[in-house]
Amino acid sequence: MSFSADVKNEILSIENEKECCRHAFAYGLMLFSRGFSHYDISLLTENGRIAGVYCEMLREVCKVEPRLVCSEAGKYKAEVTSSADREKVLSVFGYGKSGTSRLNWGNISDECCKNAFLRGAFLTCGTINNPNKGYHLEFVVPYLHLCRDFKRFLSDYDDLAVTPKSITRNSNYVIYFKDSESIEDLLTVMGAVSSSLEVMGVKMYKDMRNNVNRRLNFESANLDKTIDAAARQIDAIMYIKETVGLSYLDGELRELARLRLENPDMSLRELGDSLSEPISRSGVNHRLKKICDIARSLKK
Ligand SMILES: [Zn+2]
The missing domain is CATH 3.10.28.10 (Homing endonucleases)
Incomplete structure (x- = not known):
């Protein structure tokens, strides 16, 4: 019906x-x-x-x-x-x-x-x-x-x-x-109270589903960003490795460069925790930026 x-x-x-x-x-x-x-x-x-x-x-x-x-x-x-x-x-x-x-x-x-x-x-x-x-x-x-x-x-x-x-x-x-x-x-x-409640229920369900979708989209956009960043870092590290060798980097940067190459899908936090002397997420970010800068200056 x-x-x-x-x-x-x-x-x-x-x-x-x-x-x-x-x-x-x-x-x-x-x-x-x-x-x-x-x-x-x-x-x-x-x-x-x-x-x-x-x-x-x-x-x-x-x-x-x-x-x-x-x-x-x-x-x-x-x-x-x-x-x-x-x-x-x-x-x-x-x-x-x-x-x-x-x-x-x-x-x-x-x-x-x-x-x-x-x-x-x-x-x-x-x-x-x-x-x-x-x-x-x-x-x-x-x-x-x-x-x-x-x-x-x-x-x-x-x-x-x-x-x-x-x-x-x-x-x-x-x-x-x-x-x-x-x-x-x-x-x-x-x-028609029960019909009204049914409309309300459908509305609530739709709102909830929209919220979940919005969050999933947001998270996958963030994930894409993370993957892009990791790919850029790996490009930079490979460029250094192939032109002047990783030994060109000082000890701290070299350890992180190797770790990144071996673990392309690790988050910044995980990378920081895996170093011989663990550092924070922003510390890792800072070092990776340095590596990318070095690669960029080598390219010039
Ligand atoms: Zn009346």
Whole structure:
């Protein structure tokens, strides 16, 4: 099952306890479904539970009996067939003879109802990507004015610190979120707490993996640097050996030059510890620089 379907199942399991919230939930569910107008009030979905709850809300909140059919392709279509019933539904949500392409704020004036409205809206027009494949949550809205109103609703939402973006897609208006924080917050206010925790968990895992990768890259860059330095030192020592012989170097430098030749992958610290009179890492570095300087002056 898709992550979106999991989230919707979690939302479906939440009880809208107060009557005002059930009204707001029904409003969100119907306003953003396939049709919500004087000519068409219907829902098309592959999710049987959403079709079920849509019909239940029509019966309970609007006192209207819908027709529900399931196609062979497994799609559910719920519909209010008579025009008198459609008028009844619209009047329940405060729409008279006027158009239905605007949000009626009167249906969501109580603070408690906003979450319920959002739940209904997400069930019919929302989708969310699996967070493992990238953060994306969207609402697809059929009308421009409704899209603007809903965007304003989301922006002004008290418990949400989100800035929704929108685009046009196939003559629909899409409001979307691409950052994990907004998505976690939206899921949380809708009450989909375990889905929200899942997004958070994925985010933490990704952050951790990025940190590890960054460190590995850093360490391998350092390792490359060490190997480059050792190669330069060995070049210098070989040049001295082949031109004037290692005996050209004084005792301290000669011992280190031999040690370096025999141990190309020893760290500076290890070289220092292996000398007959051990010295520090910076001491080794200093002597190796001297050797490289000598080679350079021999080349001139
Ligand atoms: Zn309420």
